[in-house]
Structure formats: structure tokens, C-alpha cells
Amino acid sequence: MSEQKNTYTSLPVLLGVFGDPIAHSKSPAMHNAALATAGVNGLYMPLHVRPEQLEAAVKGIVALGYRGVNVTIPHKEEVMKYLDVIDDSARLIGAVNTIVNDNGKLTGYNTDGIGYVRSLKEEAVPELAGKKIAVLGAGGAARGAIYALALEKPERISILNRTAERAEALASDLRRHGLGNITGSGMEEAAAVLASADILINTTAAGMHPHIDDVPVNPELIREGAAVSDLIYNPLETRLLREARLRGCVVHGGLGMFVYQGAVAFEHWLGIPAPVETMRRAVLDSFNK
Numbered sequence: 416m417s418e419q420k421n422t423y424t425s426l427p428v429l430l431g432v433f434g435d436p437i438a439h440s441k442s443p444a445m446h447n448a449a450l451a452t453a454g455v456n457g458l459y460m461p462l463h464v465r466p467e468q469l470e471a472a473v474k475g476i477v478a479l480g481y482r483g484v485n486v487t488i489p490h491k492e493e494v495m496k497y498l499d500v501i502d503d504s505a506r507l508i509g510a511v512n513t514i515v516n517d518n519g520k521l522t523g524y525n526t527d528g529i530g531y532v533r534s535l536k537e538e539a540v541p542e543l544a545g546k547k548i549a550v551l552g553a554g555g556a557a558r559g560a561i562y563a564l565a566l567e568k569p570e571r572i573s574i575l576n577r578t579a580e581r582a583e584a585l586a587s588d589l590r591r592h593g594l595g596n597i598t599g600s601g602m603e604e605a606a607a608v609l610a611s612a613d614i615l616i617n618t619t620a621a622g623m624h625p626h627i628d629d630v631p632v633n634p635e636l637i638r639e640g641a642a643v644s645d646l647i648y649n650p651l652e653t654r655l656l657r658e659a660r661l662r663g664c665v666v667h668g669g670l671g672m673f674v675y676q677g678a679v680a681f682e683h684w685l686g687i688p689a690p691v692e693t694m695r696r697a698v699l700d701s702f703n704k
């Protein structure tokens with residue numbers, strides 16, 4: 416955790432989020448509520464940055480004295496080339512979602528996967544060591560989540576994806592980085608994998624609004640007593656989670672991932688614990704506006 420370095424203590428700590436589009440982002444509501452609850456004189460702004468202005472915007476972090484920013488679609492990969500230091504989390508995932516400005520030195524982190532795992536442990540499955548984990552999907556969200564899950568030393572992680580080659584490629588890349596027992600296959604392996612999985616994690620978009628009746632896998636394949644987690648938070652409870660809950664499974668939705676990726680970023684910028692429940696409440700309130 417880096418220390419806050421704002422020498423002009425009477426000025427607000429400046430934070431924000433780069434994205435295109437950005438008006439829909441829930442991050443300003445979440446972080447401004449967190450700053451107020453933590454008693455920090457600070458301001459978190461939505462910053463509309465078009466791709467051709469990304470380099471200038473990154474220079475602007477230093478020029479304007481921003482303590483840091485979040486980075487969202489479509490800049491998470493491209494922004495890496497403008498930073499001074501890339502943390503391991505971001506290098507392995509290949510994307511940055513948080514930048515910290517230490518007196519002009521910009522460091523890029525990725526808090527998505529770490530935030531997801533912190534949320535999973537706090538809200539549903541406290542201990543991941545030794546567990547058999549099945550992950551549905553092999554895109555960017557899967558990569559971040561699997562990186563952070565692997566640090567918890569599960570017995571194995573089995574990636575299942577509609578496009579088998581993508582699952583195999585992701586698994587072999589993560590194995591190459593020494594991240595443990597990770598395999599990838601197509602959905603035809605789902606029955607065998609789910610028969611023994613302790614935790615099932617959906618990282619695909621199947622079931623996300625407006626396609627709320629979709630499921631990424633047949634819920635009847637889920638083992639009784641397994642925990643089921645979905646990265647989707649719109650809706651808060653997907654059909655997969657509803658069906659799993661009715662089968663007696665512990666369920667975990669995607670809102671916590673969003674909240675905790677923000678909490679980990681907040682802690683990088685300010686060096687103090689994030690008020691997680693305030694942040695969760697602020698996001699839920701912003702859904703109702």
C-alpha cells in the first residue's frame with residue numbers, strides 16, 4: 416500500500432476514472448461516498464478520455480496533481496505503455512485499471528481479480544486453499560479472476576469455455592507463469608468438471624441484462640453443496656445464481672467484485688482501509704436513480 420503524498424494538505428486529493436464512454440460509471444458515486452465517510456478532503460471525477468487523447472490524459476495526471484485514477488473500457492491495455500512501473504498483477508493480466516501517482520512516478524495496478532477474490536472470501540467462501548474451482552469463460556474478466564484465485568493455492572482450476580481453444584490458450588499461458596494446476600476445455604467437459612467442483616464461477620456475459628433468462632451452463636450439473644459465484648451484477652441475482660440457490664448452494668453475486676476492486680484502488684491511493692459497506696450502499700443507491 417503506498418502512502419498519500421499530497422504535500423498541499425489544504426487542497427483536495429484528486430482522483431477520477433478515464434473511460435469512453437464514462438457518464439454511466441458508478442465509480443464516482445462509490446468513491447465520493449467513500450472519501451466522505453473516511454473523512455478525506457477529496458474529489459473523484461468521471462473523466463471522458465477519447466482514445467486519441469489517452470497519452471495526453473495520462474500526462475495530465477502528473478500535470479494536474481491527481482493522486483490517481485481508475486481506467487476503464489477501452490483504455491485498460493493501451494494505457495500500460497504510458498506508465499513508469501507496471502505491478503505484477505497488471506503485467507500478468509495484461510491490463511491496468513488503477514494508476515497511482517507518486518510525485519510524478521506513475522504505477523499501474525490491476526485490482527479487478529484481487530478485488531473479486533477478496534469479495535468471494537468476505538462474502539461466501541472464506542478459504543480457497545485446496546478447493547476445486549471451475550471457471551466458465553476465458554475472456555479478460557476470467558483472466559483477472561483466475562490470476563488472483565491461483566494465488567490462493569486451490570487444488571485445481573478448470574476453465575470451461577464455449578470456444579475450447581480460448582480456454583486451452585488461457586490455461587496454458589497461466590501455467591507458463593507458474594500459476595499452478597490450471598486446465599482449459601470446451602463445454603462438453605462441463606458435466607465431468609462440475610461433478611467434483613467445490614466452487615463454480617461464471618465470468619461469461621450469459622445471463623447479463625437484457626438476456627436475463629440465459630444461463631452459461633445447465634444448472635442441474637451443479638454439485639449439491641457447491642458454492643456458485645457470478646461476476647455479473649446486472650441483475651444482482653442472475654438466473655444461474657437463483658437456480659443454484661434453490662438447489663441449496665451458497666451463492667455470490669458480482670456487485671462485491673465491483674465494490675472491492677474500488678476498495679483495493681482506494682487503499683492504494685490513500686493508504687487507509689476503504690469503507691466497504693459505504694461503497695456498496697452508494698452503488699446500490701445509484702442503481703435506483
Ligand code: NAP
Pocket residue numbers: 527551552553554555556557576577578581618619620621623629631646647648669670672673674676
Ligand atoms: P470478454 O473478454 O468479451 O469475454 C467474454 C467471455 O464470455 C468469453 O469467454 C465468451 O466465450 C463468453 N461468452 C459471452 N457470451 C456468452 C454466451 N452467451 N454463452 C456462453 N459464453 C459466452 O468479456 P469480459 O471482459 O471477460 O467480461 C465478461 C463478463 O464479466 C461481463 O459480462 C461482465 O458482466 C463481467 N464483469 C464483471 C465485473 C464486476 O466488477 N463485477 C468486472 C468485469 C467484468 P467465447 O470465447 O466463446 O466467445
